[in-house]
Amino acid sequence: MLSCKQTSQLVSQSLDRQLTLRERFAVRAHLLICKYCRRFQQQLLTIRLGLTRMSRSIEQDTNIQMPSEAKARIGKALEAESK
Amino acid sequence: MKKISVHDWLTEHSDYLYRFALARLRDPHLAEDVVQETFMAAIKSPTFAQQSAPRTWLTGILKHKIIDVMRKNIREVSATDLMHDEDGNMDEFFDEAGHWSDKPLAWDVPDDALQQKQFLAVLQTCMDKLPAKLAALFLMRDVHETDNEEICKELNITTTNAWVMLYRARMSIRKCLEINWLHA
Numbered sequence: 137m138l139s140c141k142q143t144s145q146l147v148s149q150s151l152d153r154q155l156t157l158r159e160r161f162a163v164r165a166h167l168l169i170c171k172y173c174r175r176f177q178q179q180l181l182t183i184r185l186g187l188t189r190m191s192r193s194i195e196q197d198t199n200i201q202m203p204s205e206a207k208a209r210i211g212k213a214l215e216a217e218s219k
Numbered sequence: 220m221k222k223i224s225v226h227d228w229l230t231e232h233s234d235y236l237y238r239f240a241l242a243r244l245r246d247p248h249l250a251e252d253v254v255q256e257t258f259m260a261a262i263k264s265p266t267f268a269q270q271s272a273p274r275t276w277l278t279g280i281l282k283h284k285i286i287d288v289m290r291k292n293i294r295e296v297s298a299t300d301l302m303h304d305e306d307g308n309m310d311e312f313f314d315e316a317g318h319w320s321d322k323p324l325a326w327d328v329p330d331d332a333l334q335q336k337q338f339l340a341v342l343q344t345c346m347d348k349l350p351a352k353l354a355a356l357f358l359m360r361d362v363h364e365t366d367n368e369e370i371c372k373e374l375n376i377t378t379t380n381a382w383v384m385l386y387r388a389r390m391s392i393r394k395c396l397e398i399n400w401l402h403a
Contacts, residue, residue, distance in 0.1 A: 139317025148386040152360065153378075175323040179393045182328055186342045189335070194242035202237035206251040207229065210258055214225050217262055 138166045143173045151180060225262050232274050233258075236281050243285050245358070253284040260284070292355055312390065324397055338400060345395035349388060356381070357388040 138146070143166045146159055155163065167174050194200065233254060240250035257280045261267055270276045314320045329338040346354060360381075 139313075140319045141313045141317035144312075144390075145382075145386055148389050149382050151389075152382055152385055172319045172322045175325055176393070178328075179323060179326055179396075180389055182326060183342065183389065183392055183396070186339055190339050190343065191242040193339075195238050197238065198234075200238050200241065201234045202251065202254065203247075206237075206255070207233055210233070210255045211226060211229055213255060214229065214258055214262055217259060218225070 138162050140166075140170060140173055143167070143170070144176050147173065147177045148180065151184065224268075225258065228261070228273055228277070229258060232277055235274065236277060239278060239281060240285055244288060249288055253281060253288055256284050257281045289355075289359055312394075321394075323393070324401060326396075326401060338396075341396060341400035342392070344399065345392045348395060349391060353384060353388045353391075356384055357392075360385055 143163055146155060146163050149155065150163070167177065236254045236257060237250055240253045241247065244250050244253070257277055260280050261277060312319065312321045329335045346357070349357060
């Protein structure tokens with residue numbers, strides 16, 4: 137039987153690699169009886185989803201524009217290059 | 220001829236490319252730099268004039284530039300530093316038998332837009348609190364979904380070490396959220 141410490145490590149690793157069949161069964165068995173580890177797993181998934189959302193909201197926010205100084209600088213650099 | 224069209228591209232695509240870079244690098248200056256490098260690479264490319272879908276083409280170049288920056292950032296982080304920085308084990312969370320001593324709380328996953336926004340703001344603060352080195356690794360993995368083996372190659376660490384470090388990063392972020400978001 138896995139301890140909570142071992143389970144939490146494997147739950148974290150399940151985000152980074154494919155767990156072995158044996159590990160998956162062991163984790164699932166532990167999660168069935170341990171609400172704290174279930175919460176832990178849920179938290180990690182919430183964090184990951186939050187990070188994805190954060191990236192997407194930056195990408196889609198058309199209010200965010202490149203500063204005009206930067207645009208001018210790039211324009212100049214391009215001009216110098218194409219001469 | 221060449222000059223005119225690259226300036227049109229700059230007007231038309233620079234904001235889009237900037238947001239794309241910012242979403243991944245989370246640093247305005249770095250984002251500006253990679254967009255500049257992208258345009259510079261584009262103008263030097265022999266196939267430049269024949270591009271029928273410039274935005275897609277430019278985005279492809281940009282993706283490579285972003286990965287280069289991440290590599291460089293993470294290379295400045297030596298793996299030994301990483302290990303030393305967060306050398307403490309997880310004793311603060313578990314008792315001798317490996318049971319939770321600091322039990323994870325139930326999170327009400329934010330559902331409305333305002334709560335979601337607050338949650339994301341605290342999440343960002345918690346990310347900022349991570350030791351820089353751990354944050355770099357964490358960003359590379361959880362935000363960029365960079366392949367693990369590639370990360371390890373860059374950092375010259377074993378996959379086992381990477382798992383341990385990512386575990387610590389996640390532990391510390393979730394704890395930070397419990398303190399600053401849940402109890403706020």
